[in-house]
Amino acid sequence: MRKEYLMTPGPTPVPPEVLLVQAKPIIHHRTPEFSSILAGVIDDLKYVFQTKNDVLLFASSGTGAMESAVINCFSPNDKVIVTSNGKFGDRFVKLTETYSLNVIKLEYDWDKVVNPDDIKDQLKKNSDVKGVFVTQSETSTGVLNDVQKIGQIVKDTEAILIVDSITGLGAVETKTDEWHLDIVMSGSQKGLMLPPGLACVSVSEKAWEAVKNSKLPRFYFSYEKAKKSLEKNTTPFTPAVSLIIGLSEALKMIRKEVLENVIRRHSILAMAARSGIEAMGLKLFAPPEGRGNAVTPAWVPDGVDGKALVKMMTNKYGITIAGGQDHLAGKIFRVGHLGYFERFDILTTLAGLEMCLCELGYRFDLGSGTTAAEKVFMENQF
Amino acid sequence: MRKEYLMTPGPTPVPPEVLLVQAKPIIHHRTPEFSSILAGVIDDLKYVFQTKNDVLLFASSGTGAMESAVINCFSPNDKVIVTSNGKFGDRFVKLTETYSLNVIKLEYDWDKVVNPDDIKDQLKKNSDVKGVFVTQSETSTGVLNDVQKIGQIVKDTEAILIVDSITGLGAVETKTDEWHLDIVMSGSQKGLMLPPGLACVSVSEKAWEAVKNSKLPRFYFSYEKAKKSLEKNTTPFTPAVSLIIGLSEALKMIRKEVLENVIRRHSILAMAARSGIEAMGLKLFAPPEGRGNAVTPAWVPDGVDGKALVKMMTNKYGITIAGGQDHLAGKIFRVGHLGYFERFDILTTLAGLEMCLCELGYRFDLGSGTTAAEKVFMENQF
Numbered sequence: 001m002r003k004e005y006l007m008t009p010g011p012t013p014v015p016p017e018v019l020l021v022q023a024k025p026i027i028h029h030r031t032p033e034f035s036s037i038l039a040g041v042i043d044d045l046k047y048v049f050q051t052k053n054d055v056l057l058f059a060s061s062g063t064g065a066m067e068s069a070v071i072n073c074f075s076p077n078d079k080v081i082v083t084s085n086g087k088f089g090d091r092f093v094k095l096t097e098t099y100s101l102n103v104i105k106l107e108y109d110w111d112k113v114v115n116p117d118d119i120k121d122q123l124k125k126n127s128d129v130k131g132v133f134v135t136q137s138e139t140s141t142g143v144l145n146d147v148q149k150i151g152q153i154v155k156d157t158e159a160i161l162i163v164d165s166i167t168g169l170g171a172v173e174t175k176t177d178e179w180h181l182d183i184v185m186s187g188s189q190k191g192l193m194l195p196p197g198l199a200c201v202s203v204s205e206k207a208w209e210a211v212k213n214s215k216l217p218r219f220y221f222s223y224e225k226a227k228k229s230l231e232k233n234t235t236p237f238t239p240a241v242s243l244i245i246g247l248s249e250a251l252k253m254i255r256k257e258v259l260e261n262v263i264r265r266h267s268i269l270a271m272a273a274r275s276g277i278e279a280m281g282l283k284l285f286a287p288p289e290g291r292g293n294a295v296t297p298a299w300v301p302d303g304v305d306g307k308a309l310v311k312m313m314t315n316k317y318g319i320t321i322a323g324g325q326d327h328l329a330g331k332i333f334r335v336g337h338l339g340y341f342e343r344f345d346i347l348t349t350l351a352g353l354e355m356c357l358c359e360l361g362y363r364f365d366l367g368s369g370t371t372a373a374e375k376v377f378m379e380n381q382f
Numbered sequence: 383m384r385k386e387y388l389m390t391p392g393p394t395p396v397p398p399e400v401l402l403v404q405a406k407p408i409i410h411h412r413t414p415e416f417s418s419i420l421a422g423v424i425d426d427l428k429y430v431f432q433t434k435n436d437v438l439l440f441a442s443s444g445t446g447a448m449e450s451a452v453i454n455c456f457s458p459n460d461k462v463i464v465t466s467n468g469k470f471g472d473r474f475v476k477l478t479e480t481y482s483l484n485v486i487k488l489e490y491d492w493d494k495v496v497n498p499d500d501i502k503d504q505l506k507k508n509s510d511v512k513g514v515f516v517t518q519s520e521t522s523t524g525v526l527n528d529v530q531k532i533g534q535i536v537k538d539t540e541a542i543l544i545v546d547s548i549t550g551l552g553a554v555e556t557k558t559d560e561w562h563l564d565i566v567m568s569g570s571q572k573g574l575m576l577p578p579g580l581a582c583v584s585v586s587e588k589a590w591e592a593v594k595n596s597k598l599p600r601f602y603f604s605y606e607k608a609k610k611s612l613e614k615n616t617t618p619f620t621p622a623v624s625l626i627i628g629l630s631e632a633l634k635m636i637r638k639e640v641l642e643n644v645i646r647r648h649s650i651l652a653m654a655a656r657s658g659i660e661a662m663g664l665k666l667f668a669p670p671e672g673r674g675n676a677v678t679p680a681w682v683p684d685g686v687d688g689k690a691l692v693k694m695m696t697n698k699y700g701i702t703i704a705g706g707q708d709h710l711a712g713k714i715f716r717v718g719h720l721g722y723f724e725r726f727d728i729l730t731t732l733a734g735l736e737m738c739l740c741e742l743g744y745r746f747d748l749g750s751g752t753t754a755a756e757k758v759f760m761e762n763q764f
Contacts, residue, residue: 001644001647001722001724001764002724003727005726023405257383262383265383316763317726318724340383342383342384342385344385344387344699344733344734347729348726348730351752351756352726355756355759355760358760366753366757367749367750367753367756368749370729370733370752370753371749371752371753374736374737374748374749374752378737378741381698382383
């Protein structure tokens with residue numbers, strides 16, 4: 001017998017409370033009942049986004065939301081700065097190039113943070129920049145970029161700041177209004193504790209100005225259409241009804257725990273994962289100045305086959321962790337702790353890692369990882 | 383946030399596969415559809431009971447099944463030997479006395495096994511003994527009594543052997559036919575991985591003879607009525623429909639894992655629990671010659687309040703373990719690993735125990751318990 005443990009940075013585990021409401025008989029979306037649920041969801045999302053801006057919903061994955069920012073806010077040949085220090089930064093590069101924007105790329109090694117000063121320099125050199133794209137929490141590497149600092153830089157320019165917070169929202173602080181983040185996006189299968197299929201985007205006043213000037217064609221992902229419908233508590237196209245009903249329940253859980261505590265819990269889980277992994281003698285991938293709370297990547301130790309490690313975790317112990325992506329495939333592994341996670345999820349993953357690494361010939365003190373994590377949990381209650 | 387971990391010897395966790403079939407719309411029990419499910423369940427139960435005897439089902443708890451053995455097989459003043467080395471042995475004493483049987487009590491300290499030779503002696507002294515009652519796996523103490531040996535002794539007498547295997551079935555070997563066990567009973571919320579509410583009883587040819595001679599009144603728990611209905615693939619009274627449908631799924635899981643592997647898994651989980659607990663410097667409650675696979679009880683260490691330990695496990699970590707019962711309340715704790723349990727359930731419980739014991743002032747090497755259990759799991763695959 002084997003139970004399944006989903007320890008990836010997305011999809012993430014879905015709480016039974018959410019699964020149960022999603023299992024209710026489907027209701028029609030053009031009804032007062034659904035409109036009332038939708039209105040509540042939007043209110044609660046604003047609480048999580050820490051914003052008074054509009055928050056729009058799309059039946060799509062996170063990539064759909066990323067694309068929506070490009071096609072709603074820009075026109076061909078618009079000059080934009082796109083930062084990238086990982087796979088999802090690269091995706092913004094591809095997206096902006098696909099729509100023929102004039103892209104200034106700021107690319108970094110994947111184990112480095114985006115340097116806000118580089119953005120400042122480029123903005124000085126290019127007064128016609130219309131947008132800056134940043135990935136807050138890089139799912140591919142666990143690196144956290146300082147969008148607060150970047151917000152301070154971008155706010156006094158003509159450019160809008162577009163933040164991919166797909167694995168950030170609900171795991172790290174994302175103070176949309178206070179930090180001047182014009183567009184922030186997330187996906188359902190992350191900190192919002194839902195199955196995949198739903199994306200949400202916040203749009204600031206400054207961003208709405210950009211939307212007005214944008215000339216790229218759009219229909220399904222149109223911010224104007226979505227906003228106009230939301231004013232009547234509905235959606236322009238068929239919404240993902242059961243996911244929105246699930247989201248309503250998940251947001252109630254976040255409200256009940258209180259957002260501050262949710263983020264604190266994530267930071268403690270991340271701290272325990274890091275302590276455990278380091279106690280086992282492994283090296284963390286992300287730099288000390290940019291370690292997020294959503295996922296902890298570490299280097300596979302010398303002599304161990306990283307792909308075999310990830311495979312053994314699943315096949316032998318039922319624990320799904322993520323491997324490295326692109327050029328990091330087989331070289332790092334990534335432990336997710338984003339959304340419906342608590343202490344024993346981390347301890348389970350660390351115990352599984354210990355048993356697998358031991359079997360794969362890595363020499364270390366068996367139990368050192370779990371013990372270090374237990375210490376973190378005893379010293380940091382949630 | 384806290385997740386809930388049910389680590390008691392009953393009720394035990396229910397697999398999602400079983401929960402899902404139980405959530406299907408209810409069907410009527412007087413239908414070919416239900417009859418076919420019932421027939422399959424009885425076949426699969428015979429596989430788990432390792433018997434060709436009749437296996438009967440009752441919508442009741444395990445105690446109902448215990449009572450059924452008394453009222454179906456005996457008459458007032460019948461002489462019976464009732465062994466007891468725990469709370470559930472005591473229950474057989476109460477039950478047989480309630481129905482005015484002539485009870486020879488063989489009582490033992492709760493940390494001792496029932497001595498088969500004592501039964502042999504009593505049977506020699508009392509040739510008119512009609513039944514011998516034994517608890518195979520004492521839920522209150524984790525002690526395992528040797529029903530195989532007792533079966534060898536009782537089989538050549540006029541007496542029938544009644545075995546409470548409520549927490550034994552599916553966790554330890556219970557070879558009903560090979561060991562000459564005339565009545566064996568279990569409950570749904572144990573090794574069968576279901577919610578409470580269903581009991582099953584196997585009845586041998588020799589036991590059916592006793593049923594014929596029994597003069598105690600019975601209606602709901604009548605073995606004759608149950609058998610007669612089962613011959614037509616139905617039940618005399620309304621069955622617990624959704625539990626039986628759930629049981630059908632649970633038994634499929636057991637068939638798929640193969641009974642031998644199910645029992646092996648339980649023995650490895652028990653070994654890991656014992657190793658972990660002993661590595662933390664705690665003393666096991668059950669004697670080495672009688673340690674079952676269903677539940678591991680241990681003495682609360684000196685200076686620690688046992689009730690506070692159990693309470694802290696639940697309140698702080700969401701882990702429900704059992705305390706001691708009756709005179710052992712506050713003195714021992716019991717970790718269940720019966721039914722839908724695997725490695726990380728044990729590791730979670732041990733990690734929780736370590737953190738709680740540490741906080742309650744007990745001095746030991748933090749991590750020693752989980753490390754010892756990891757070693758057991760690495761050396762014993764399932």
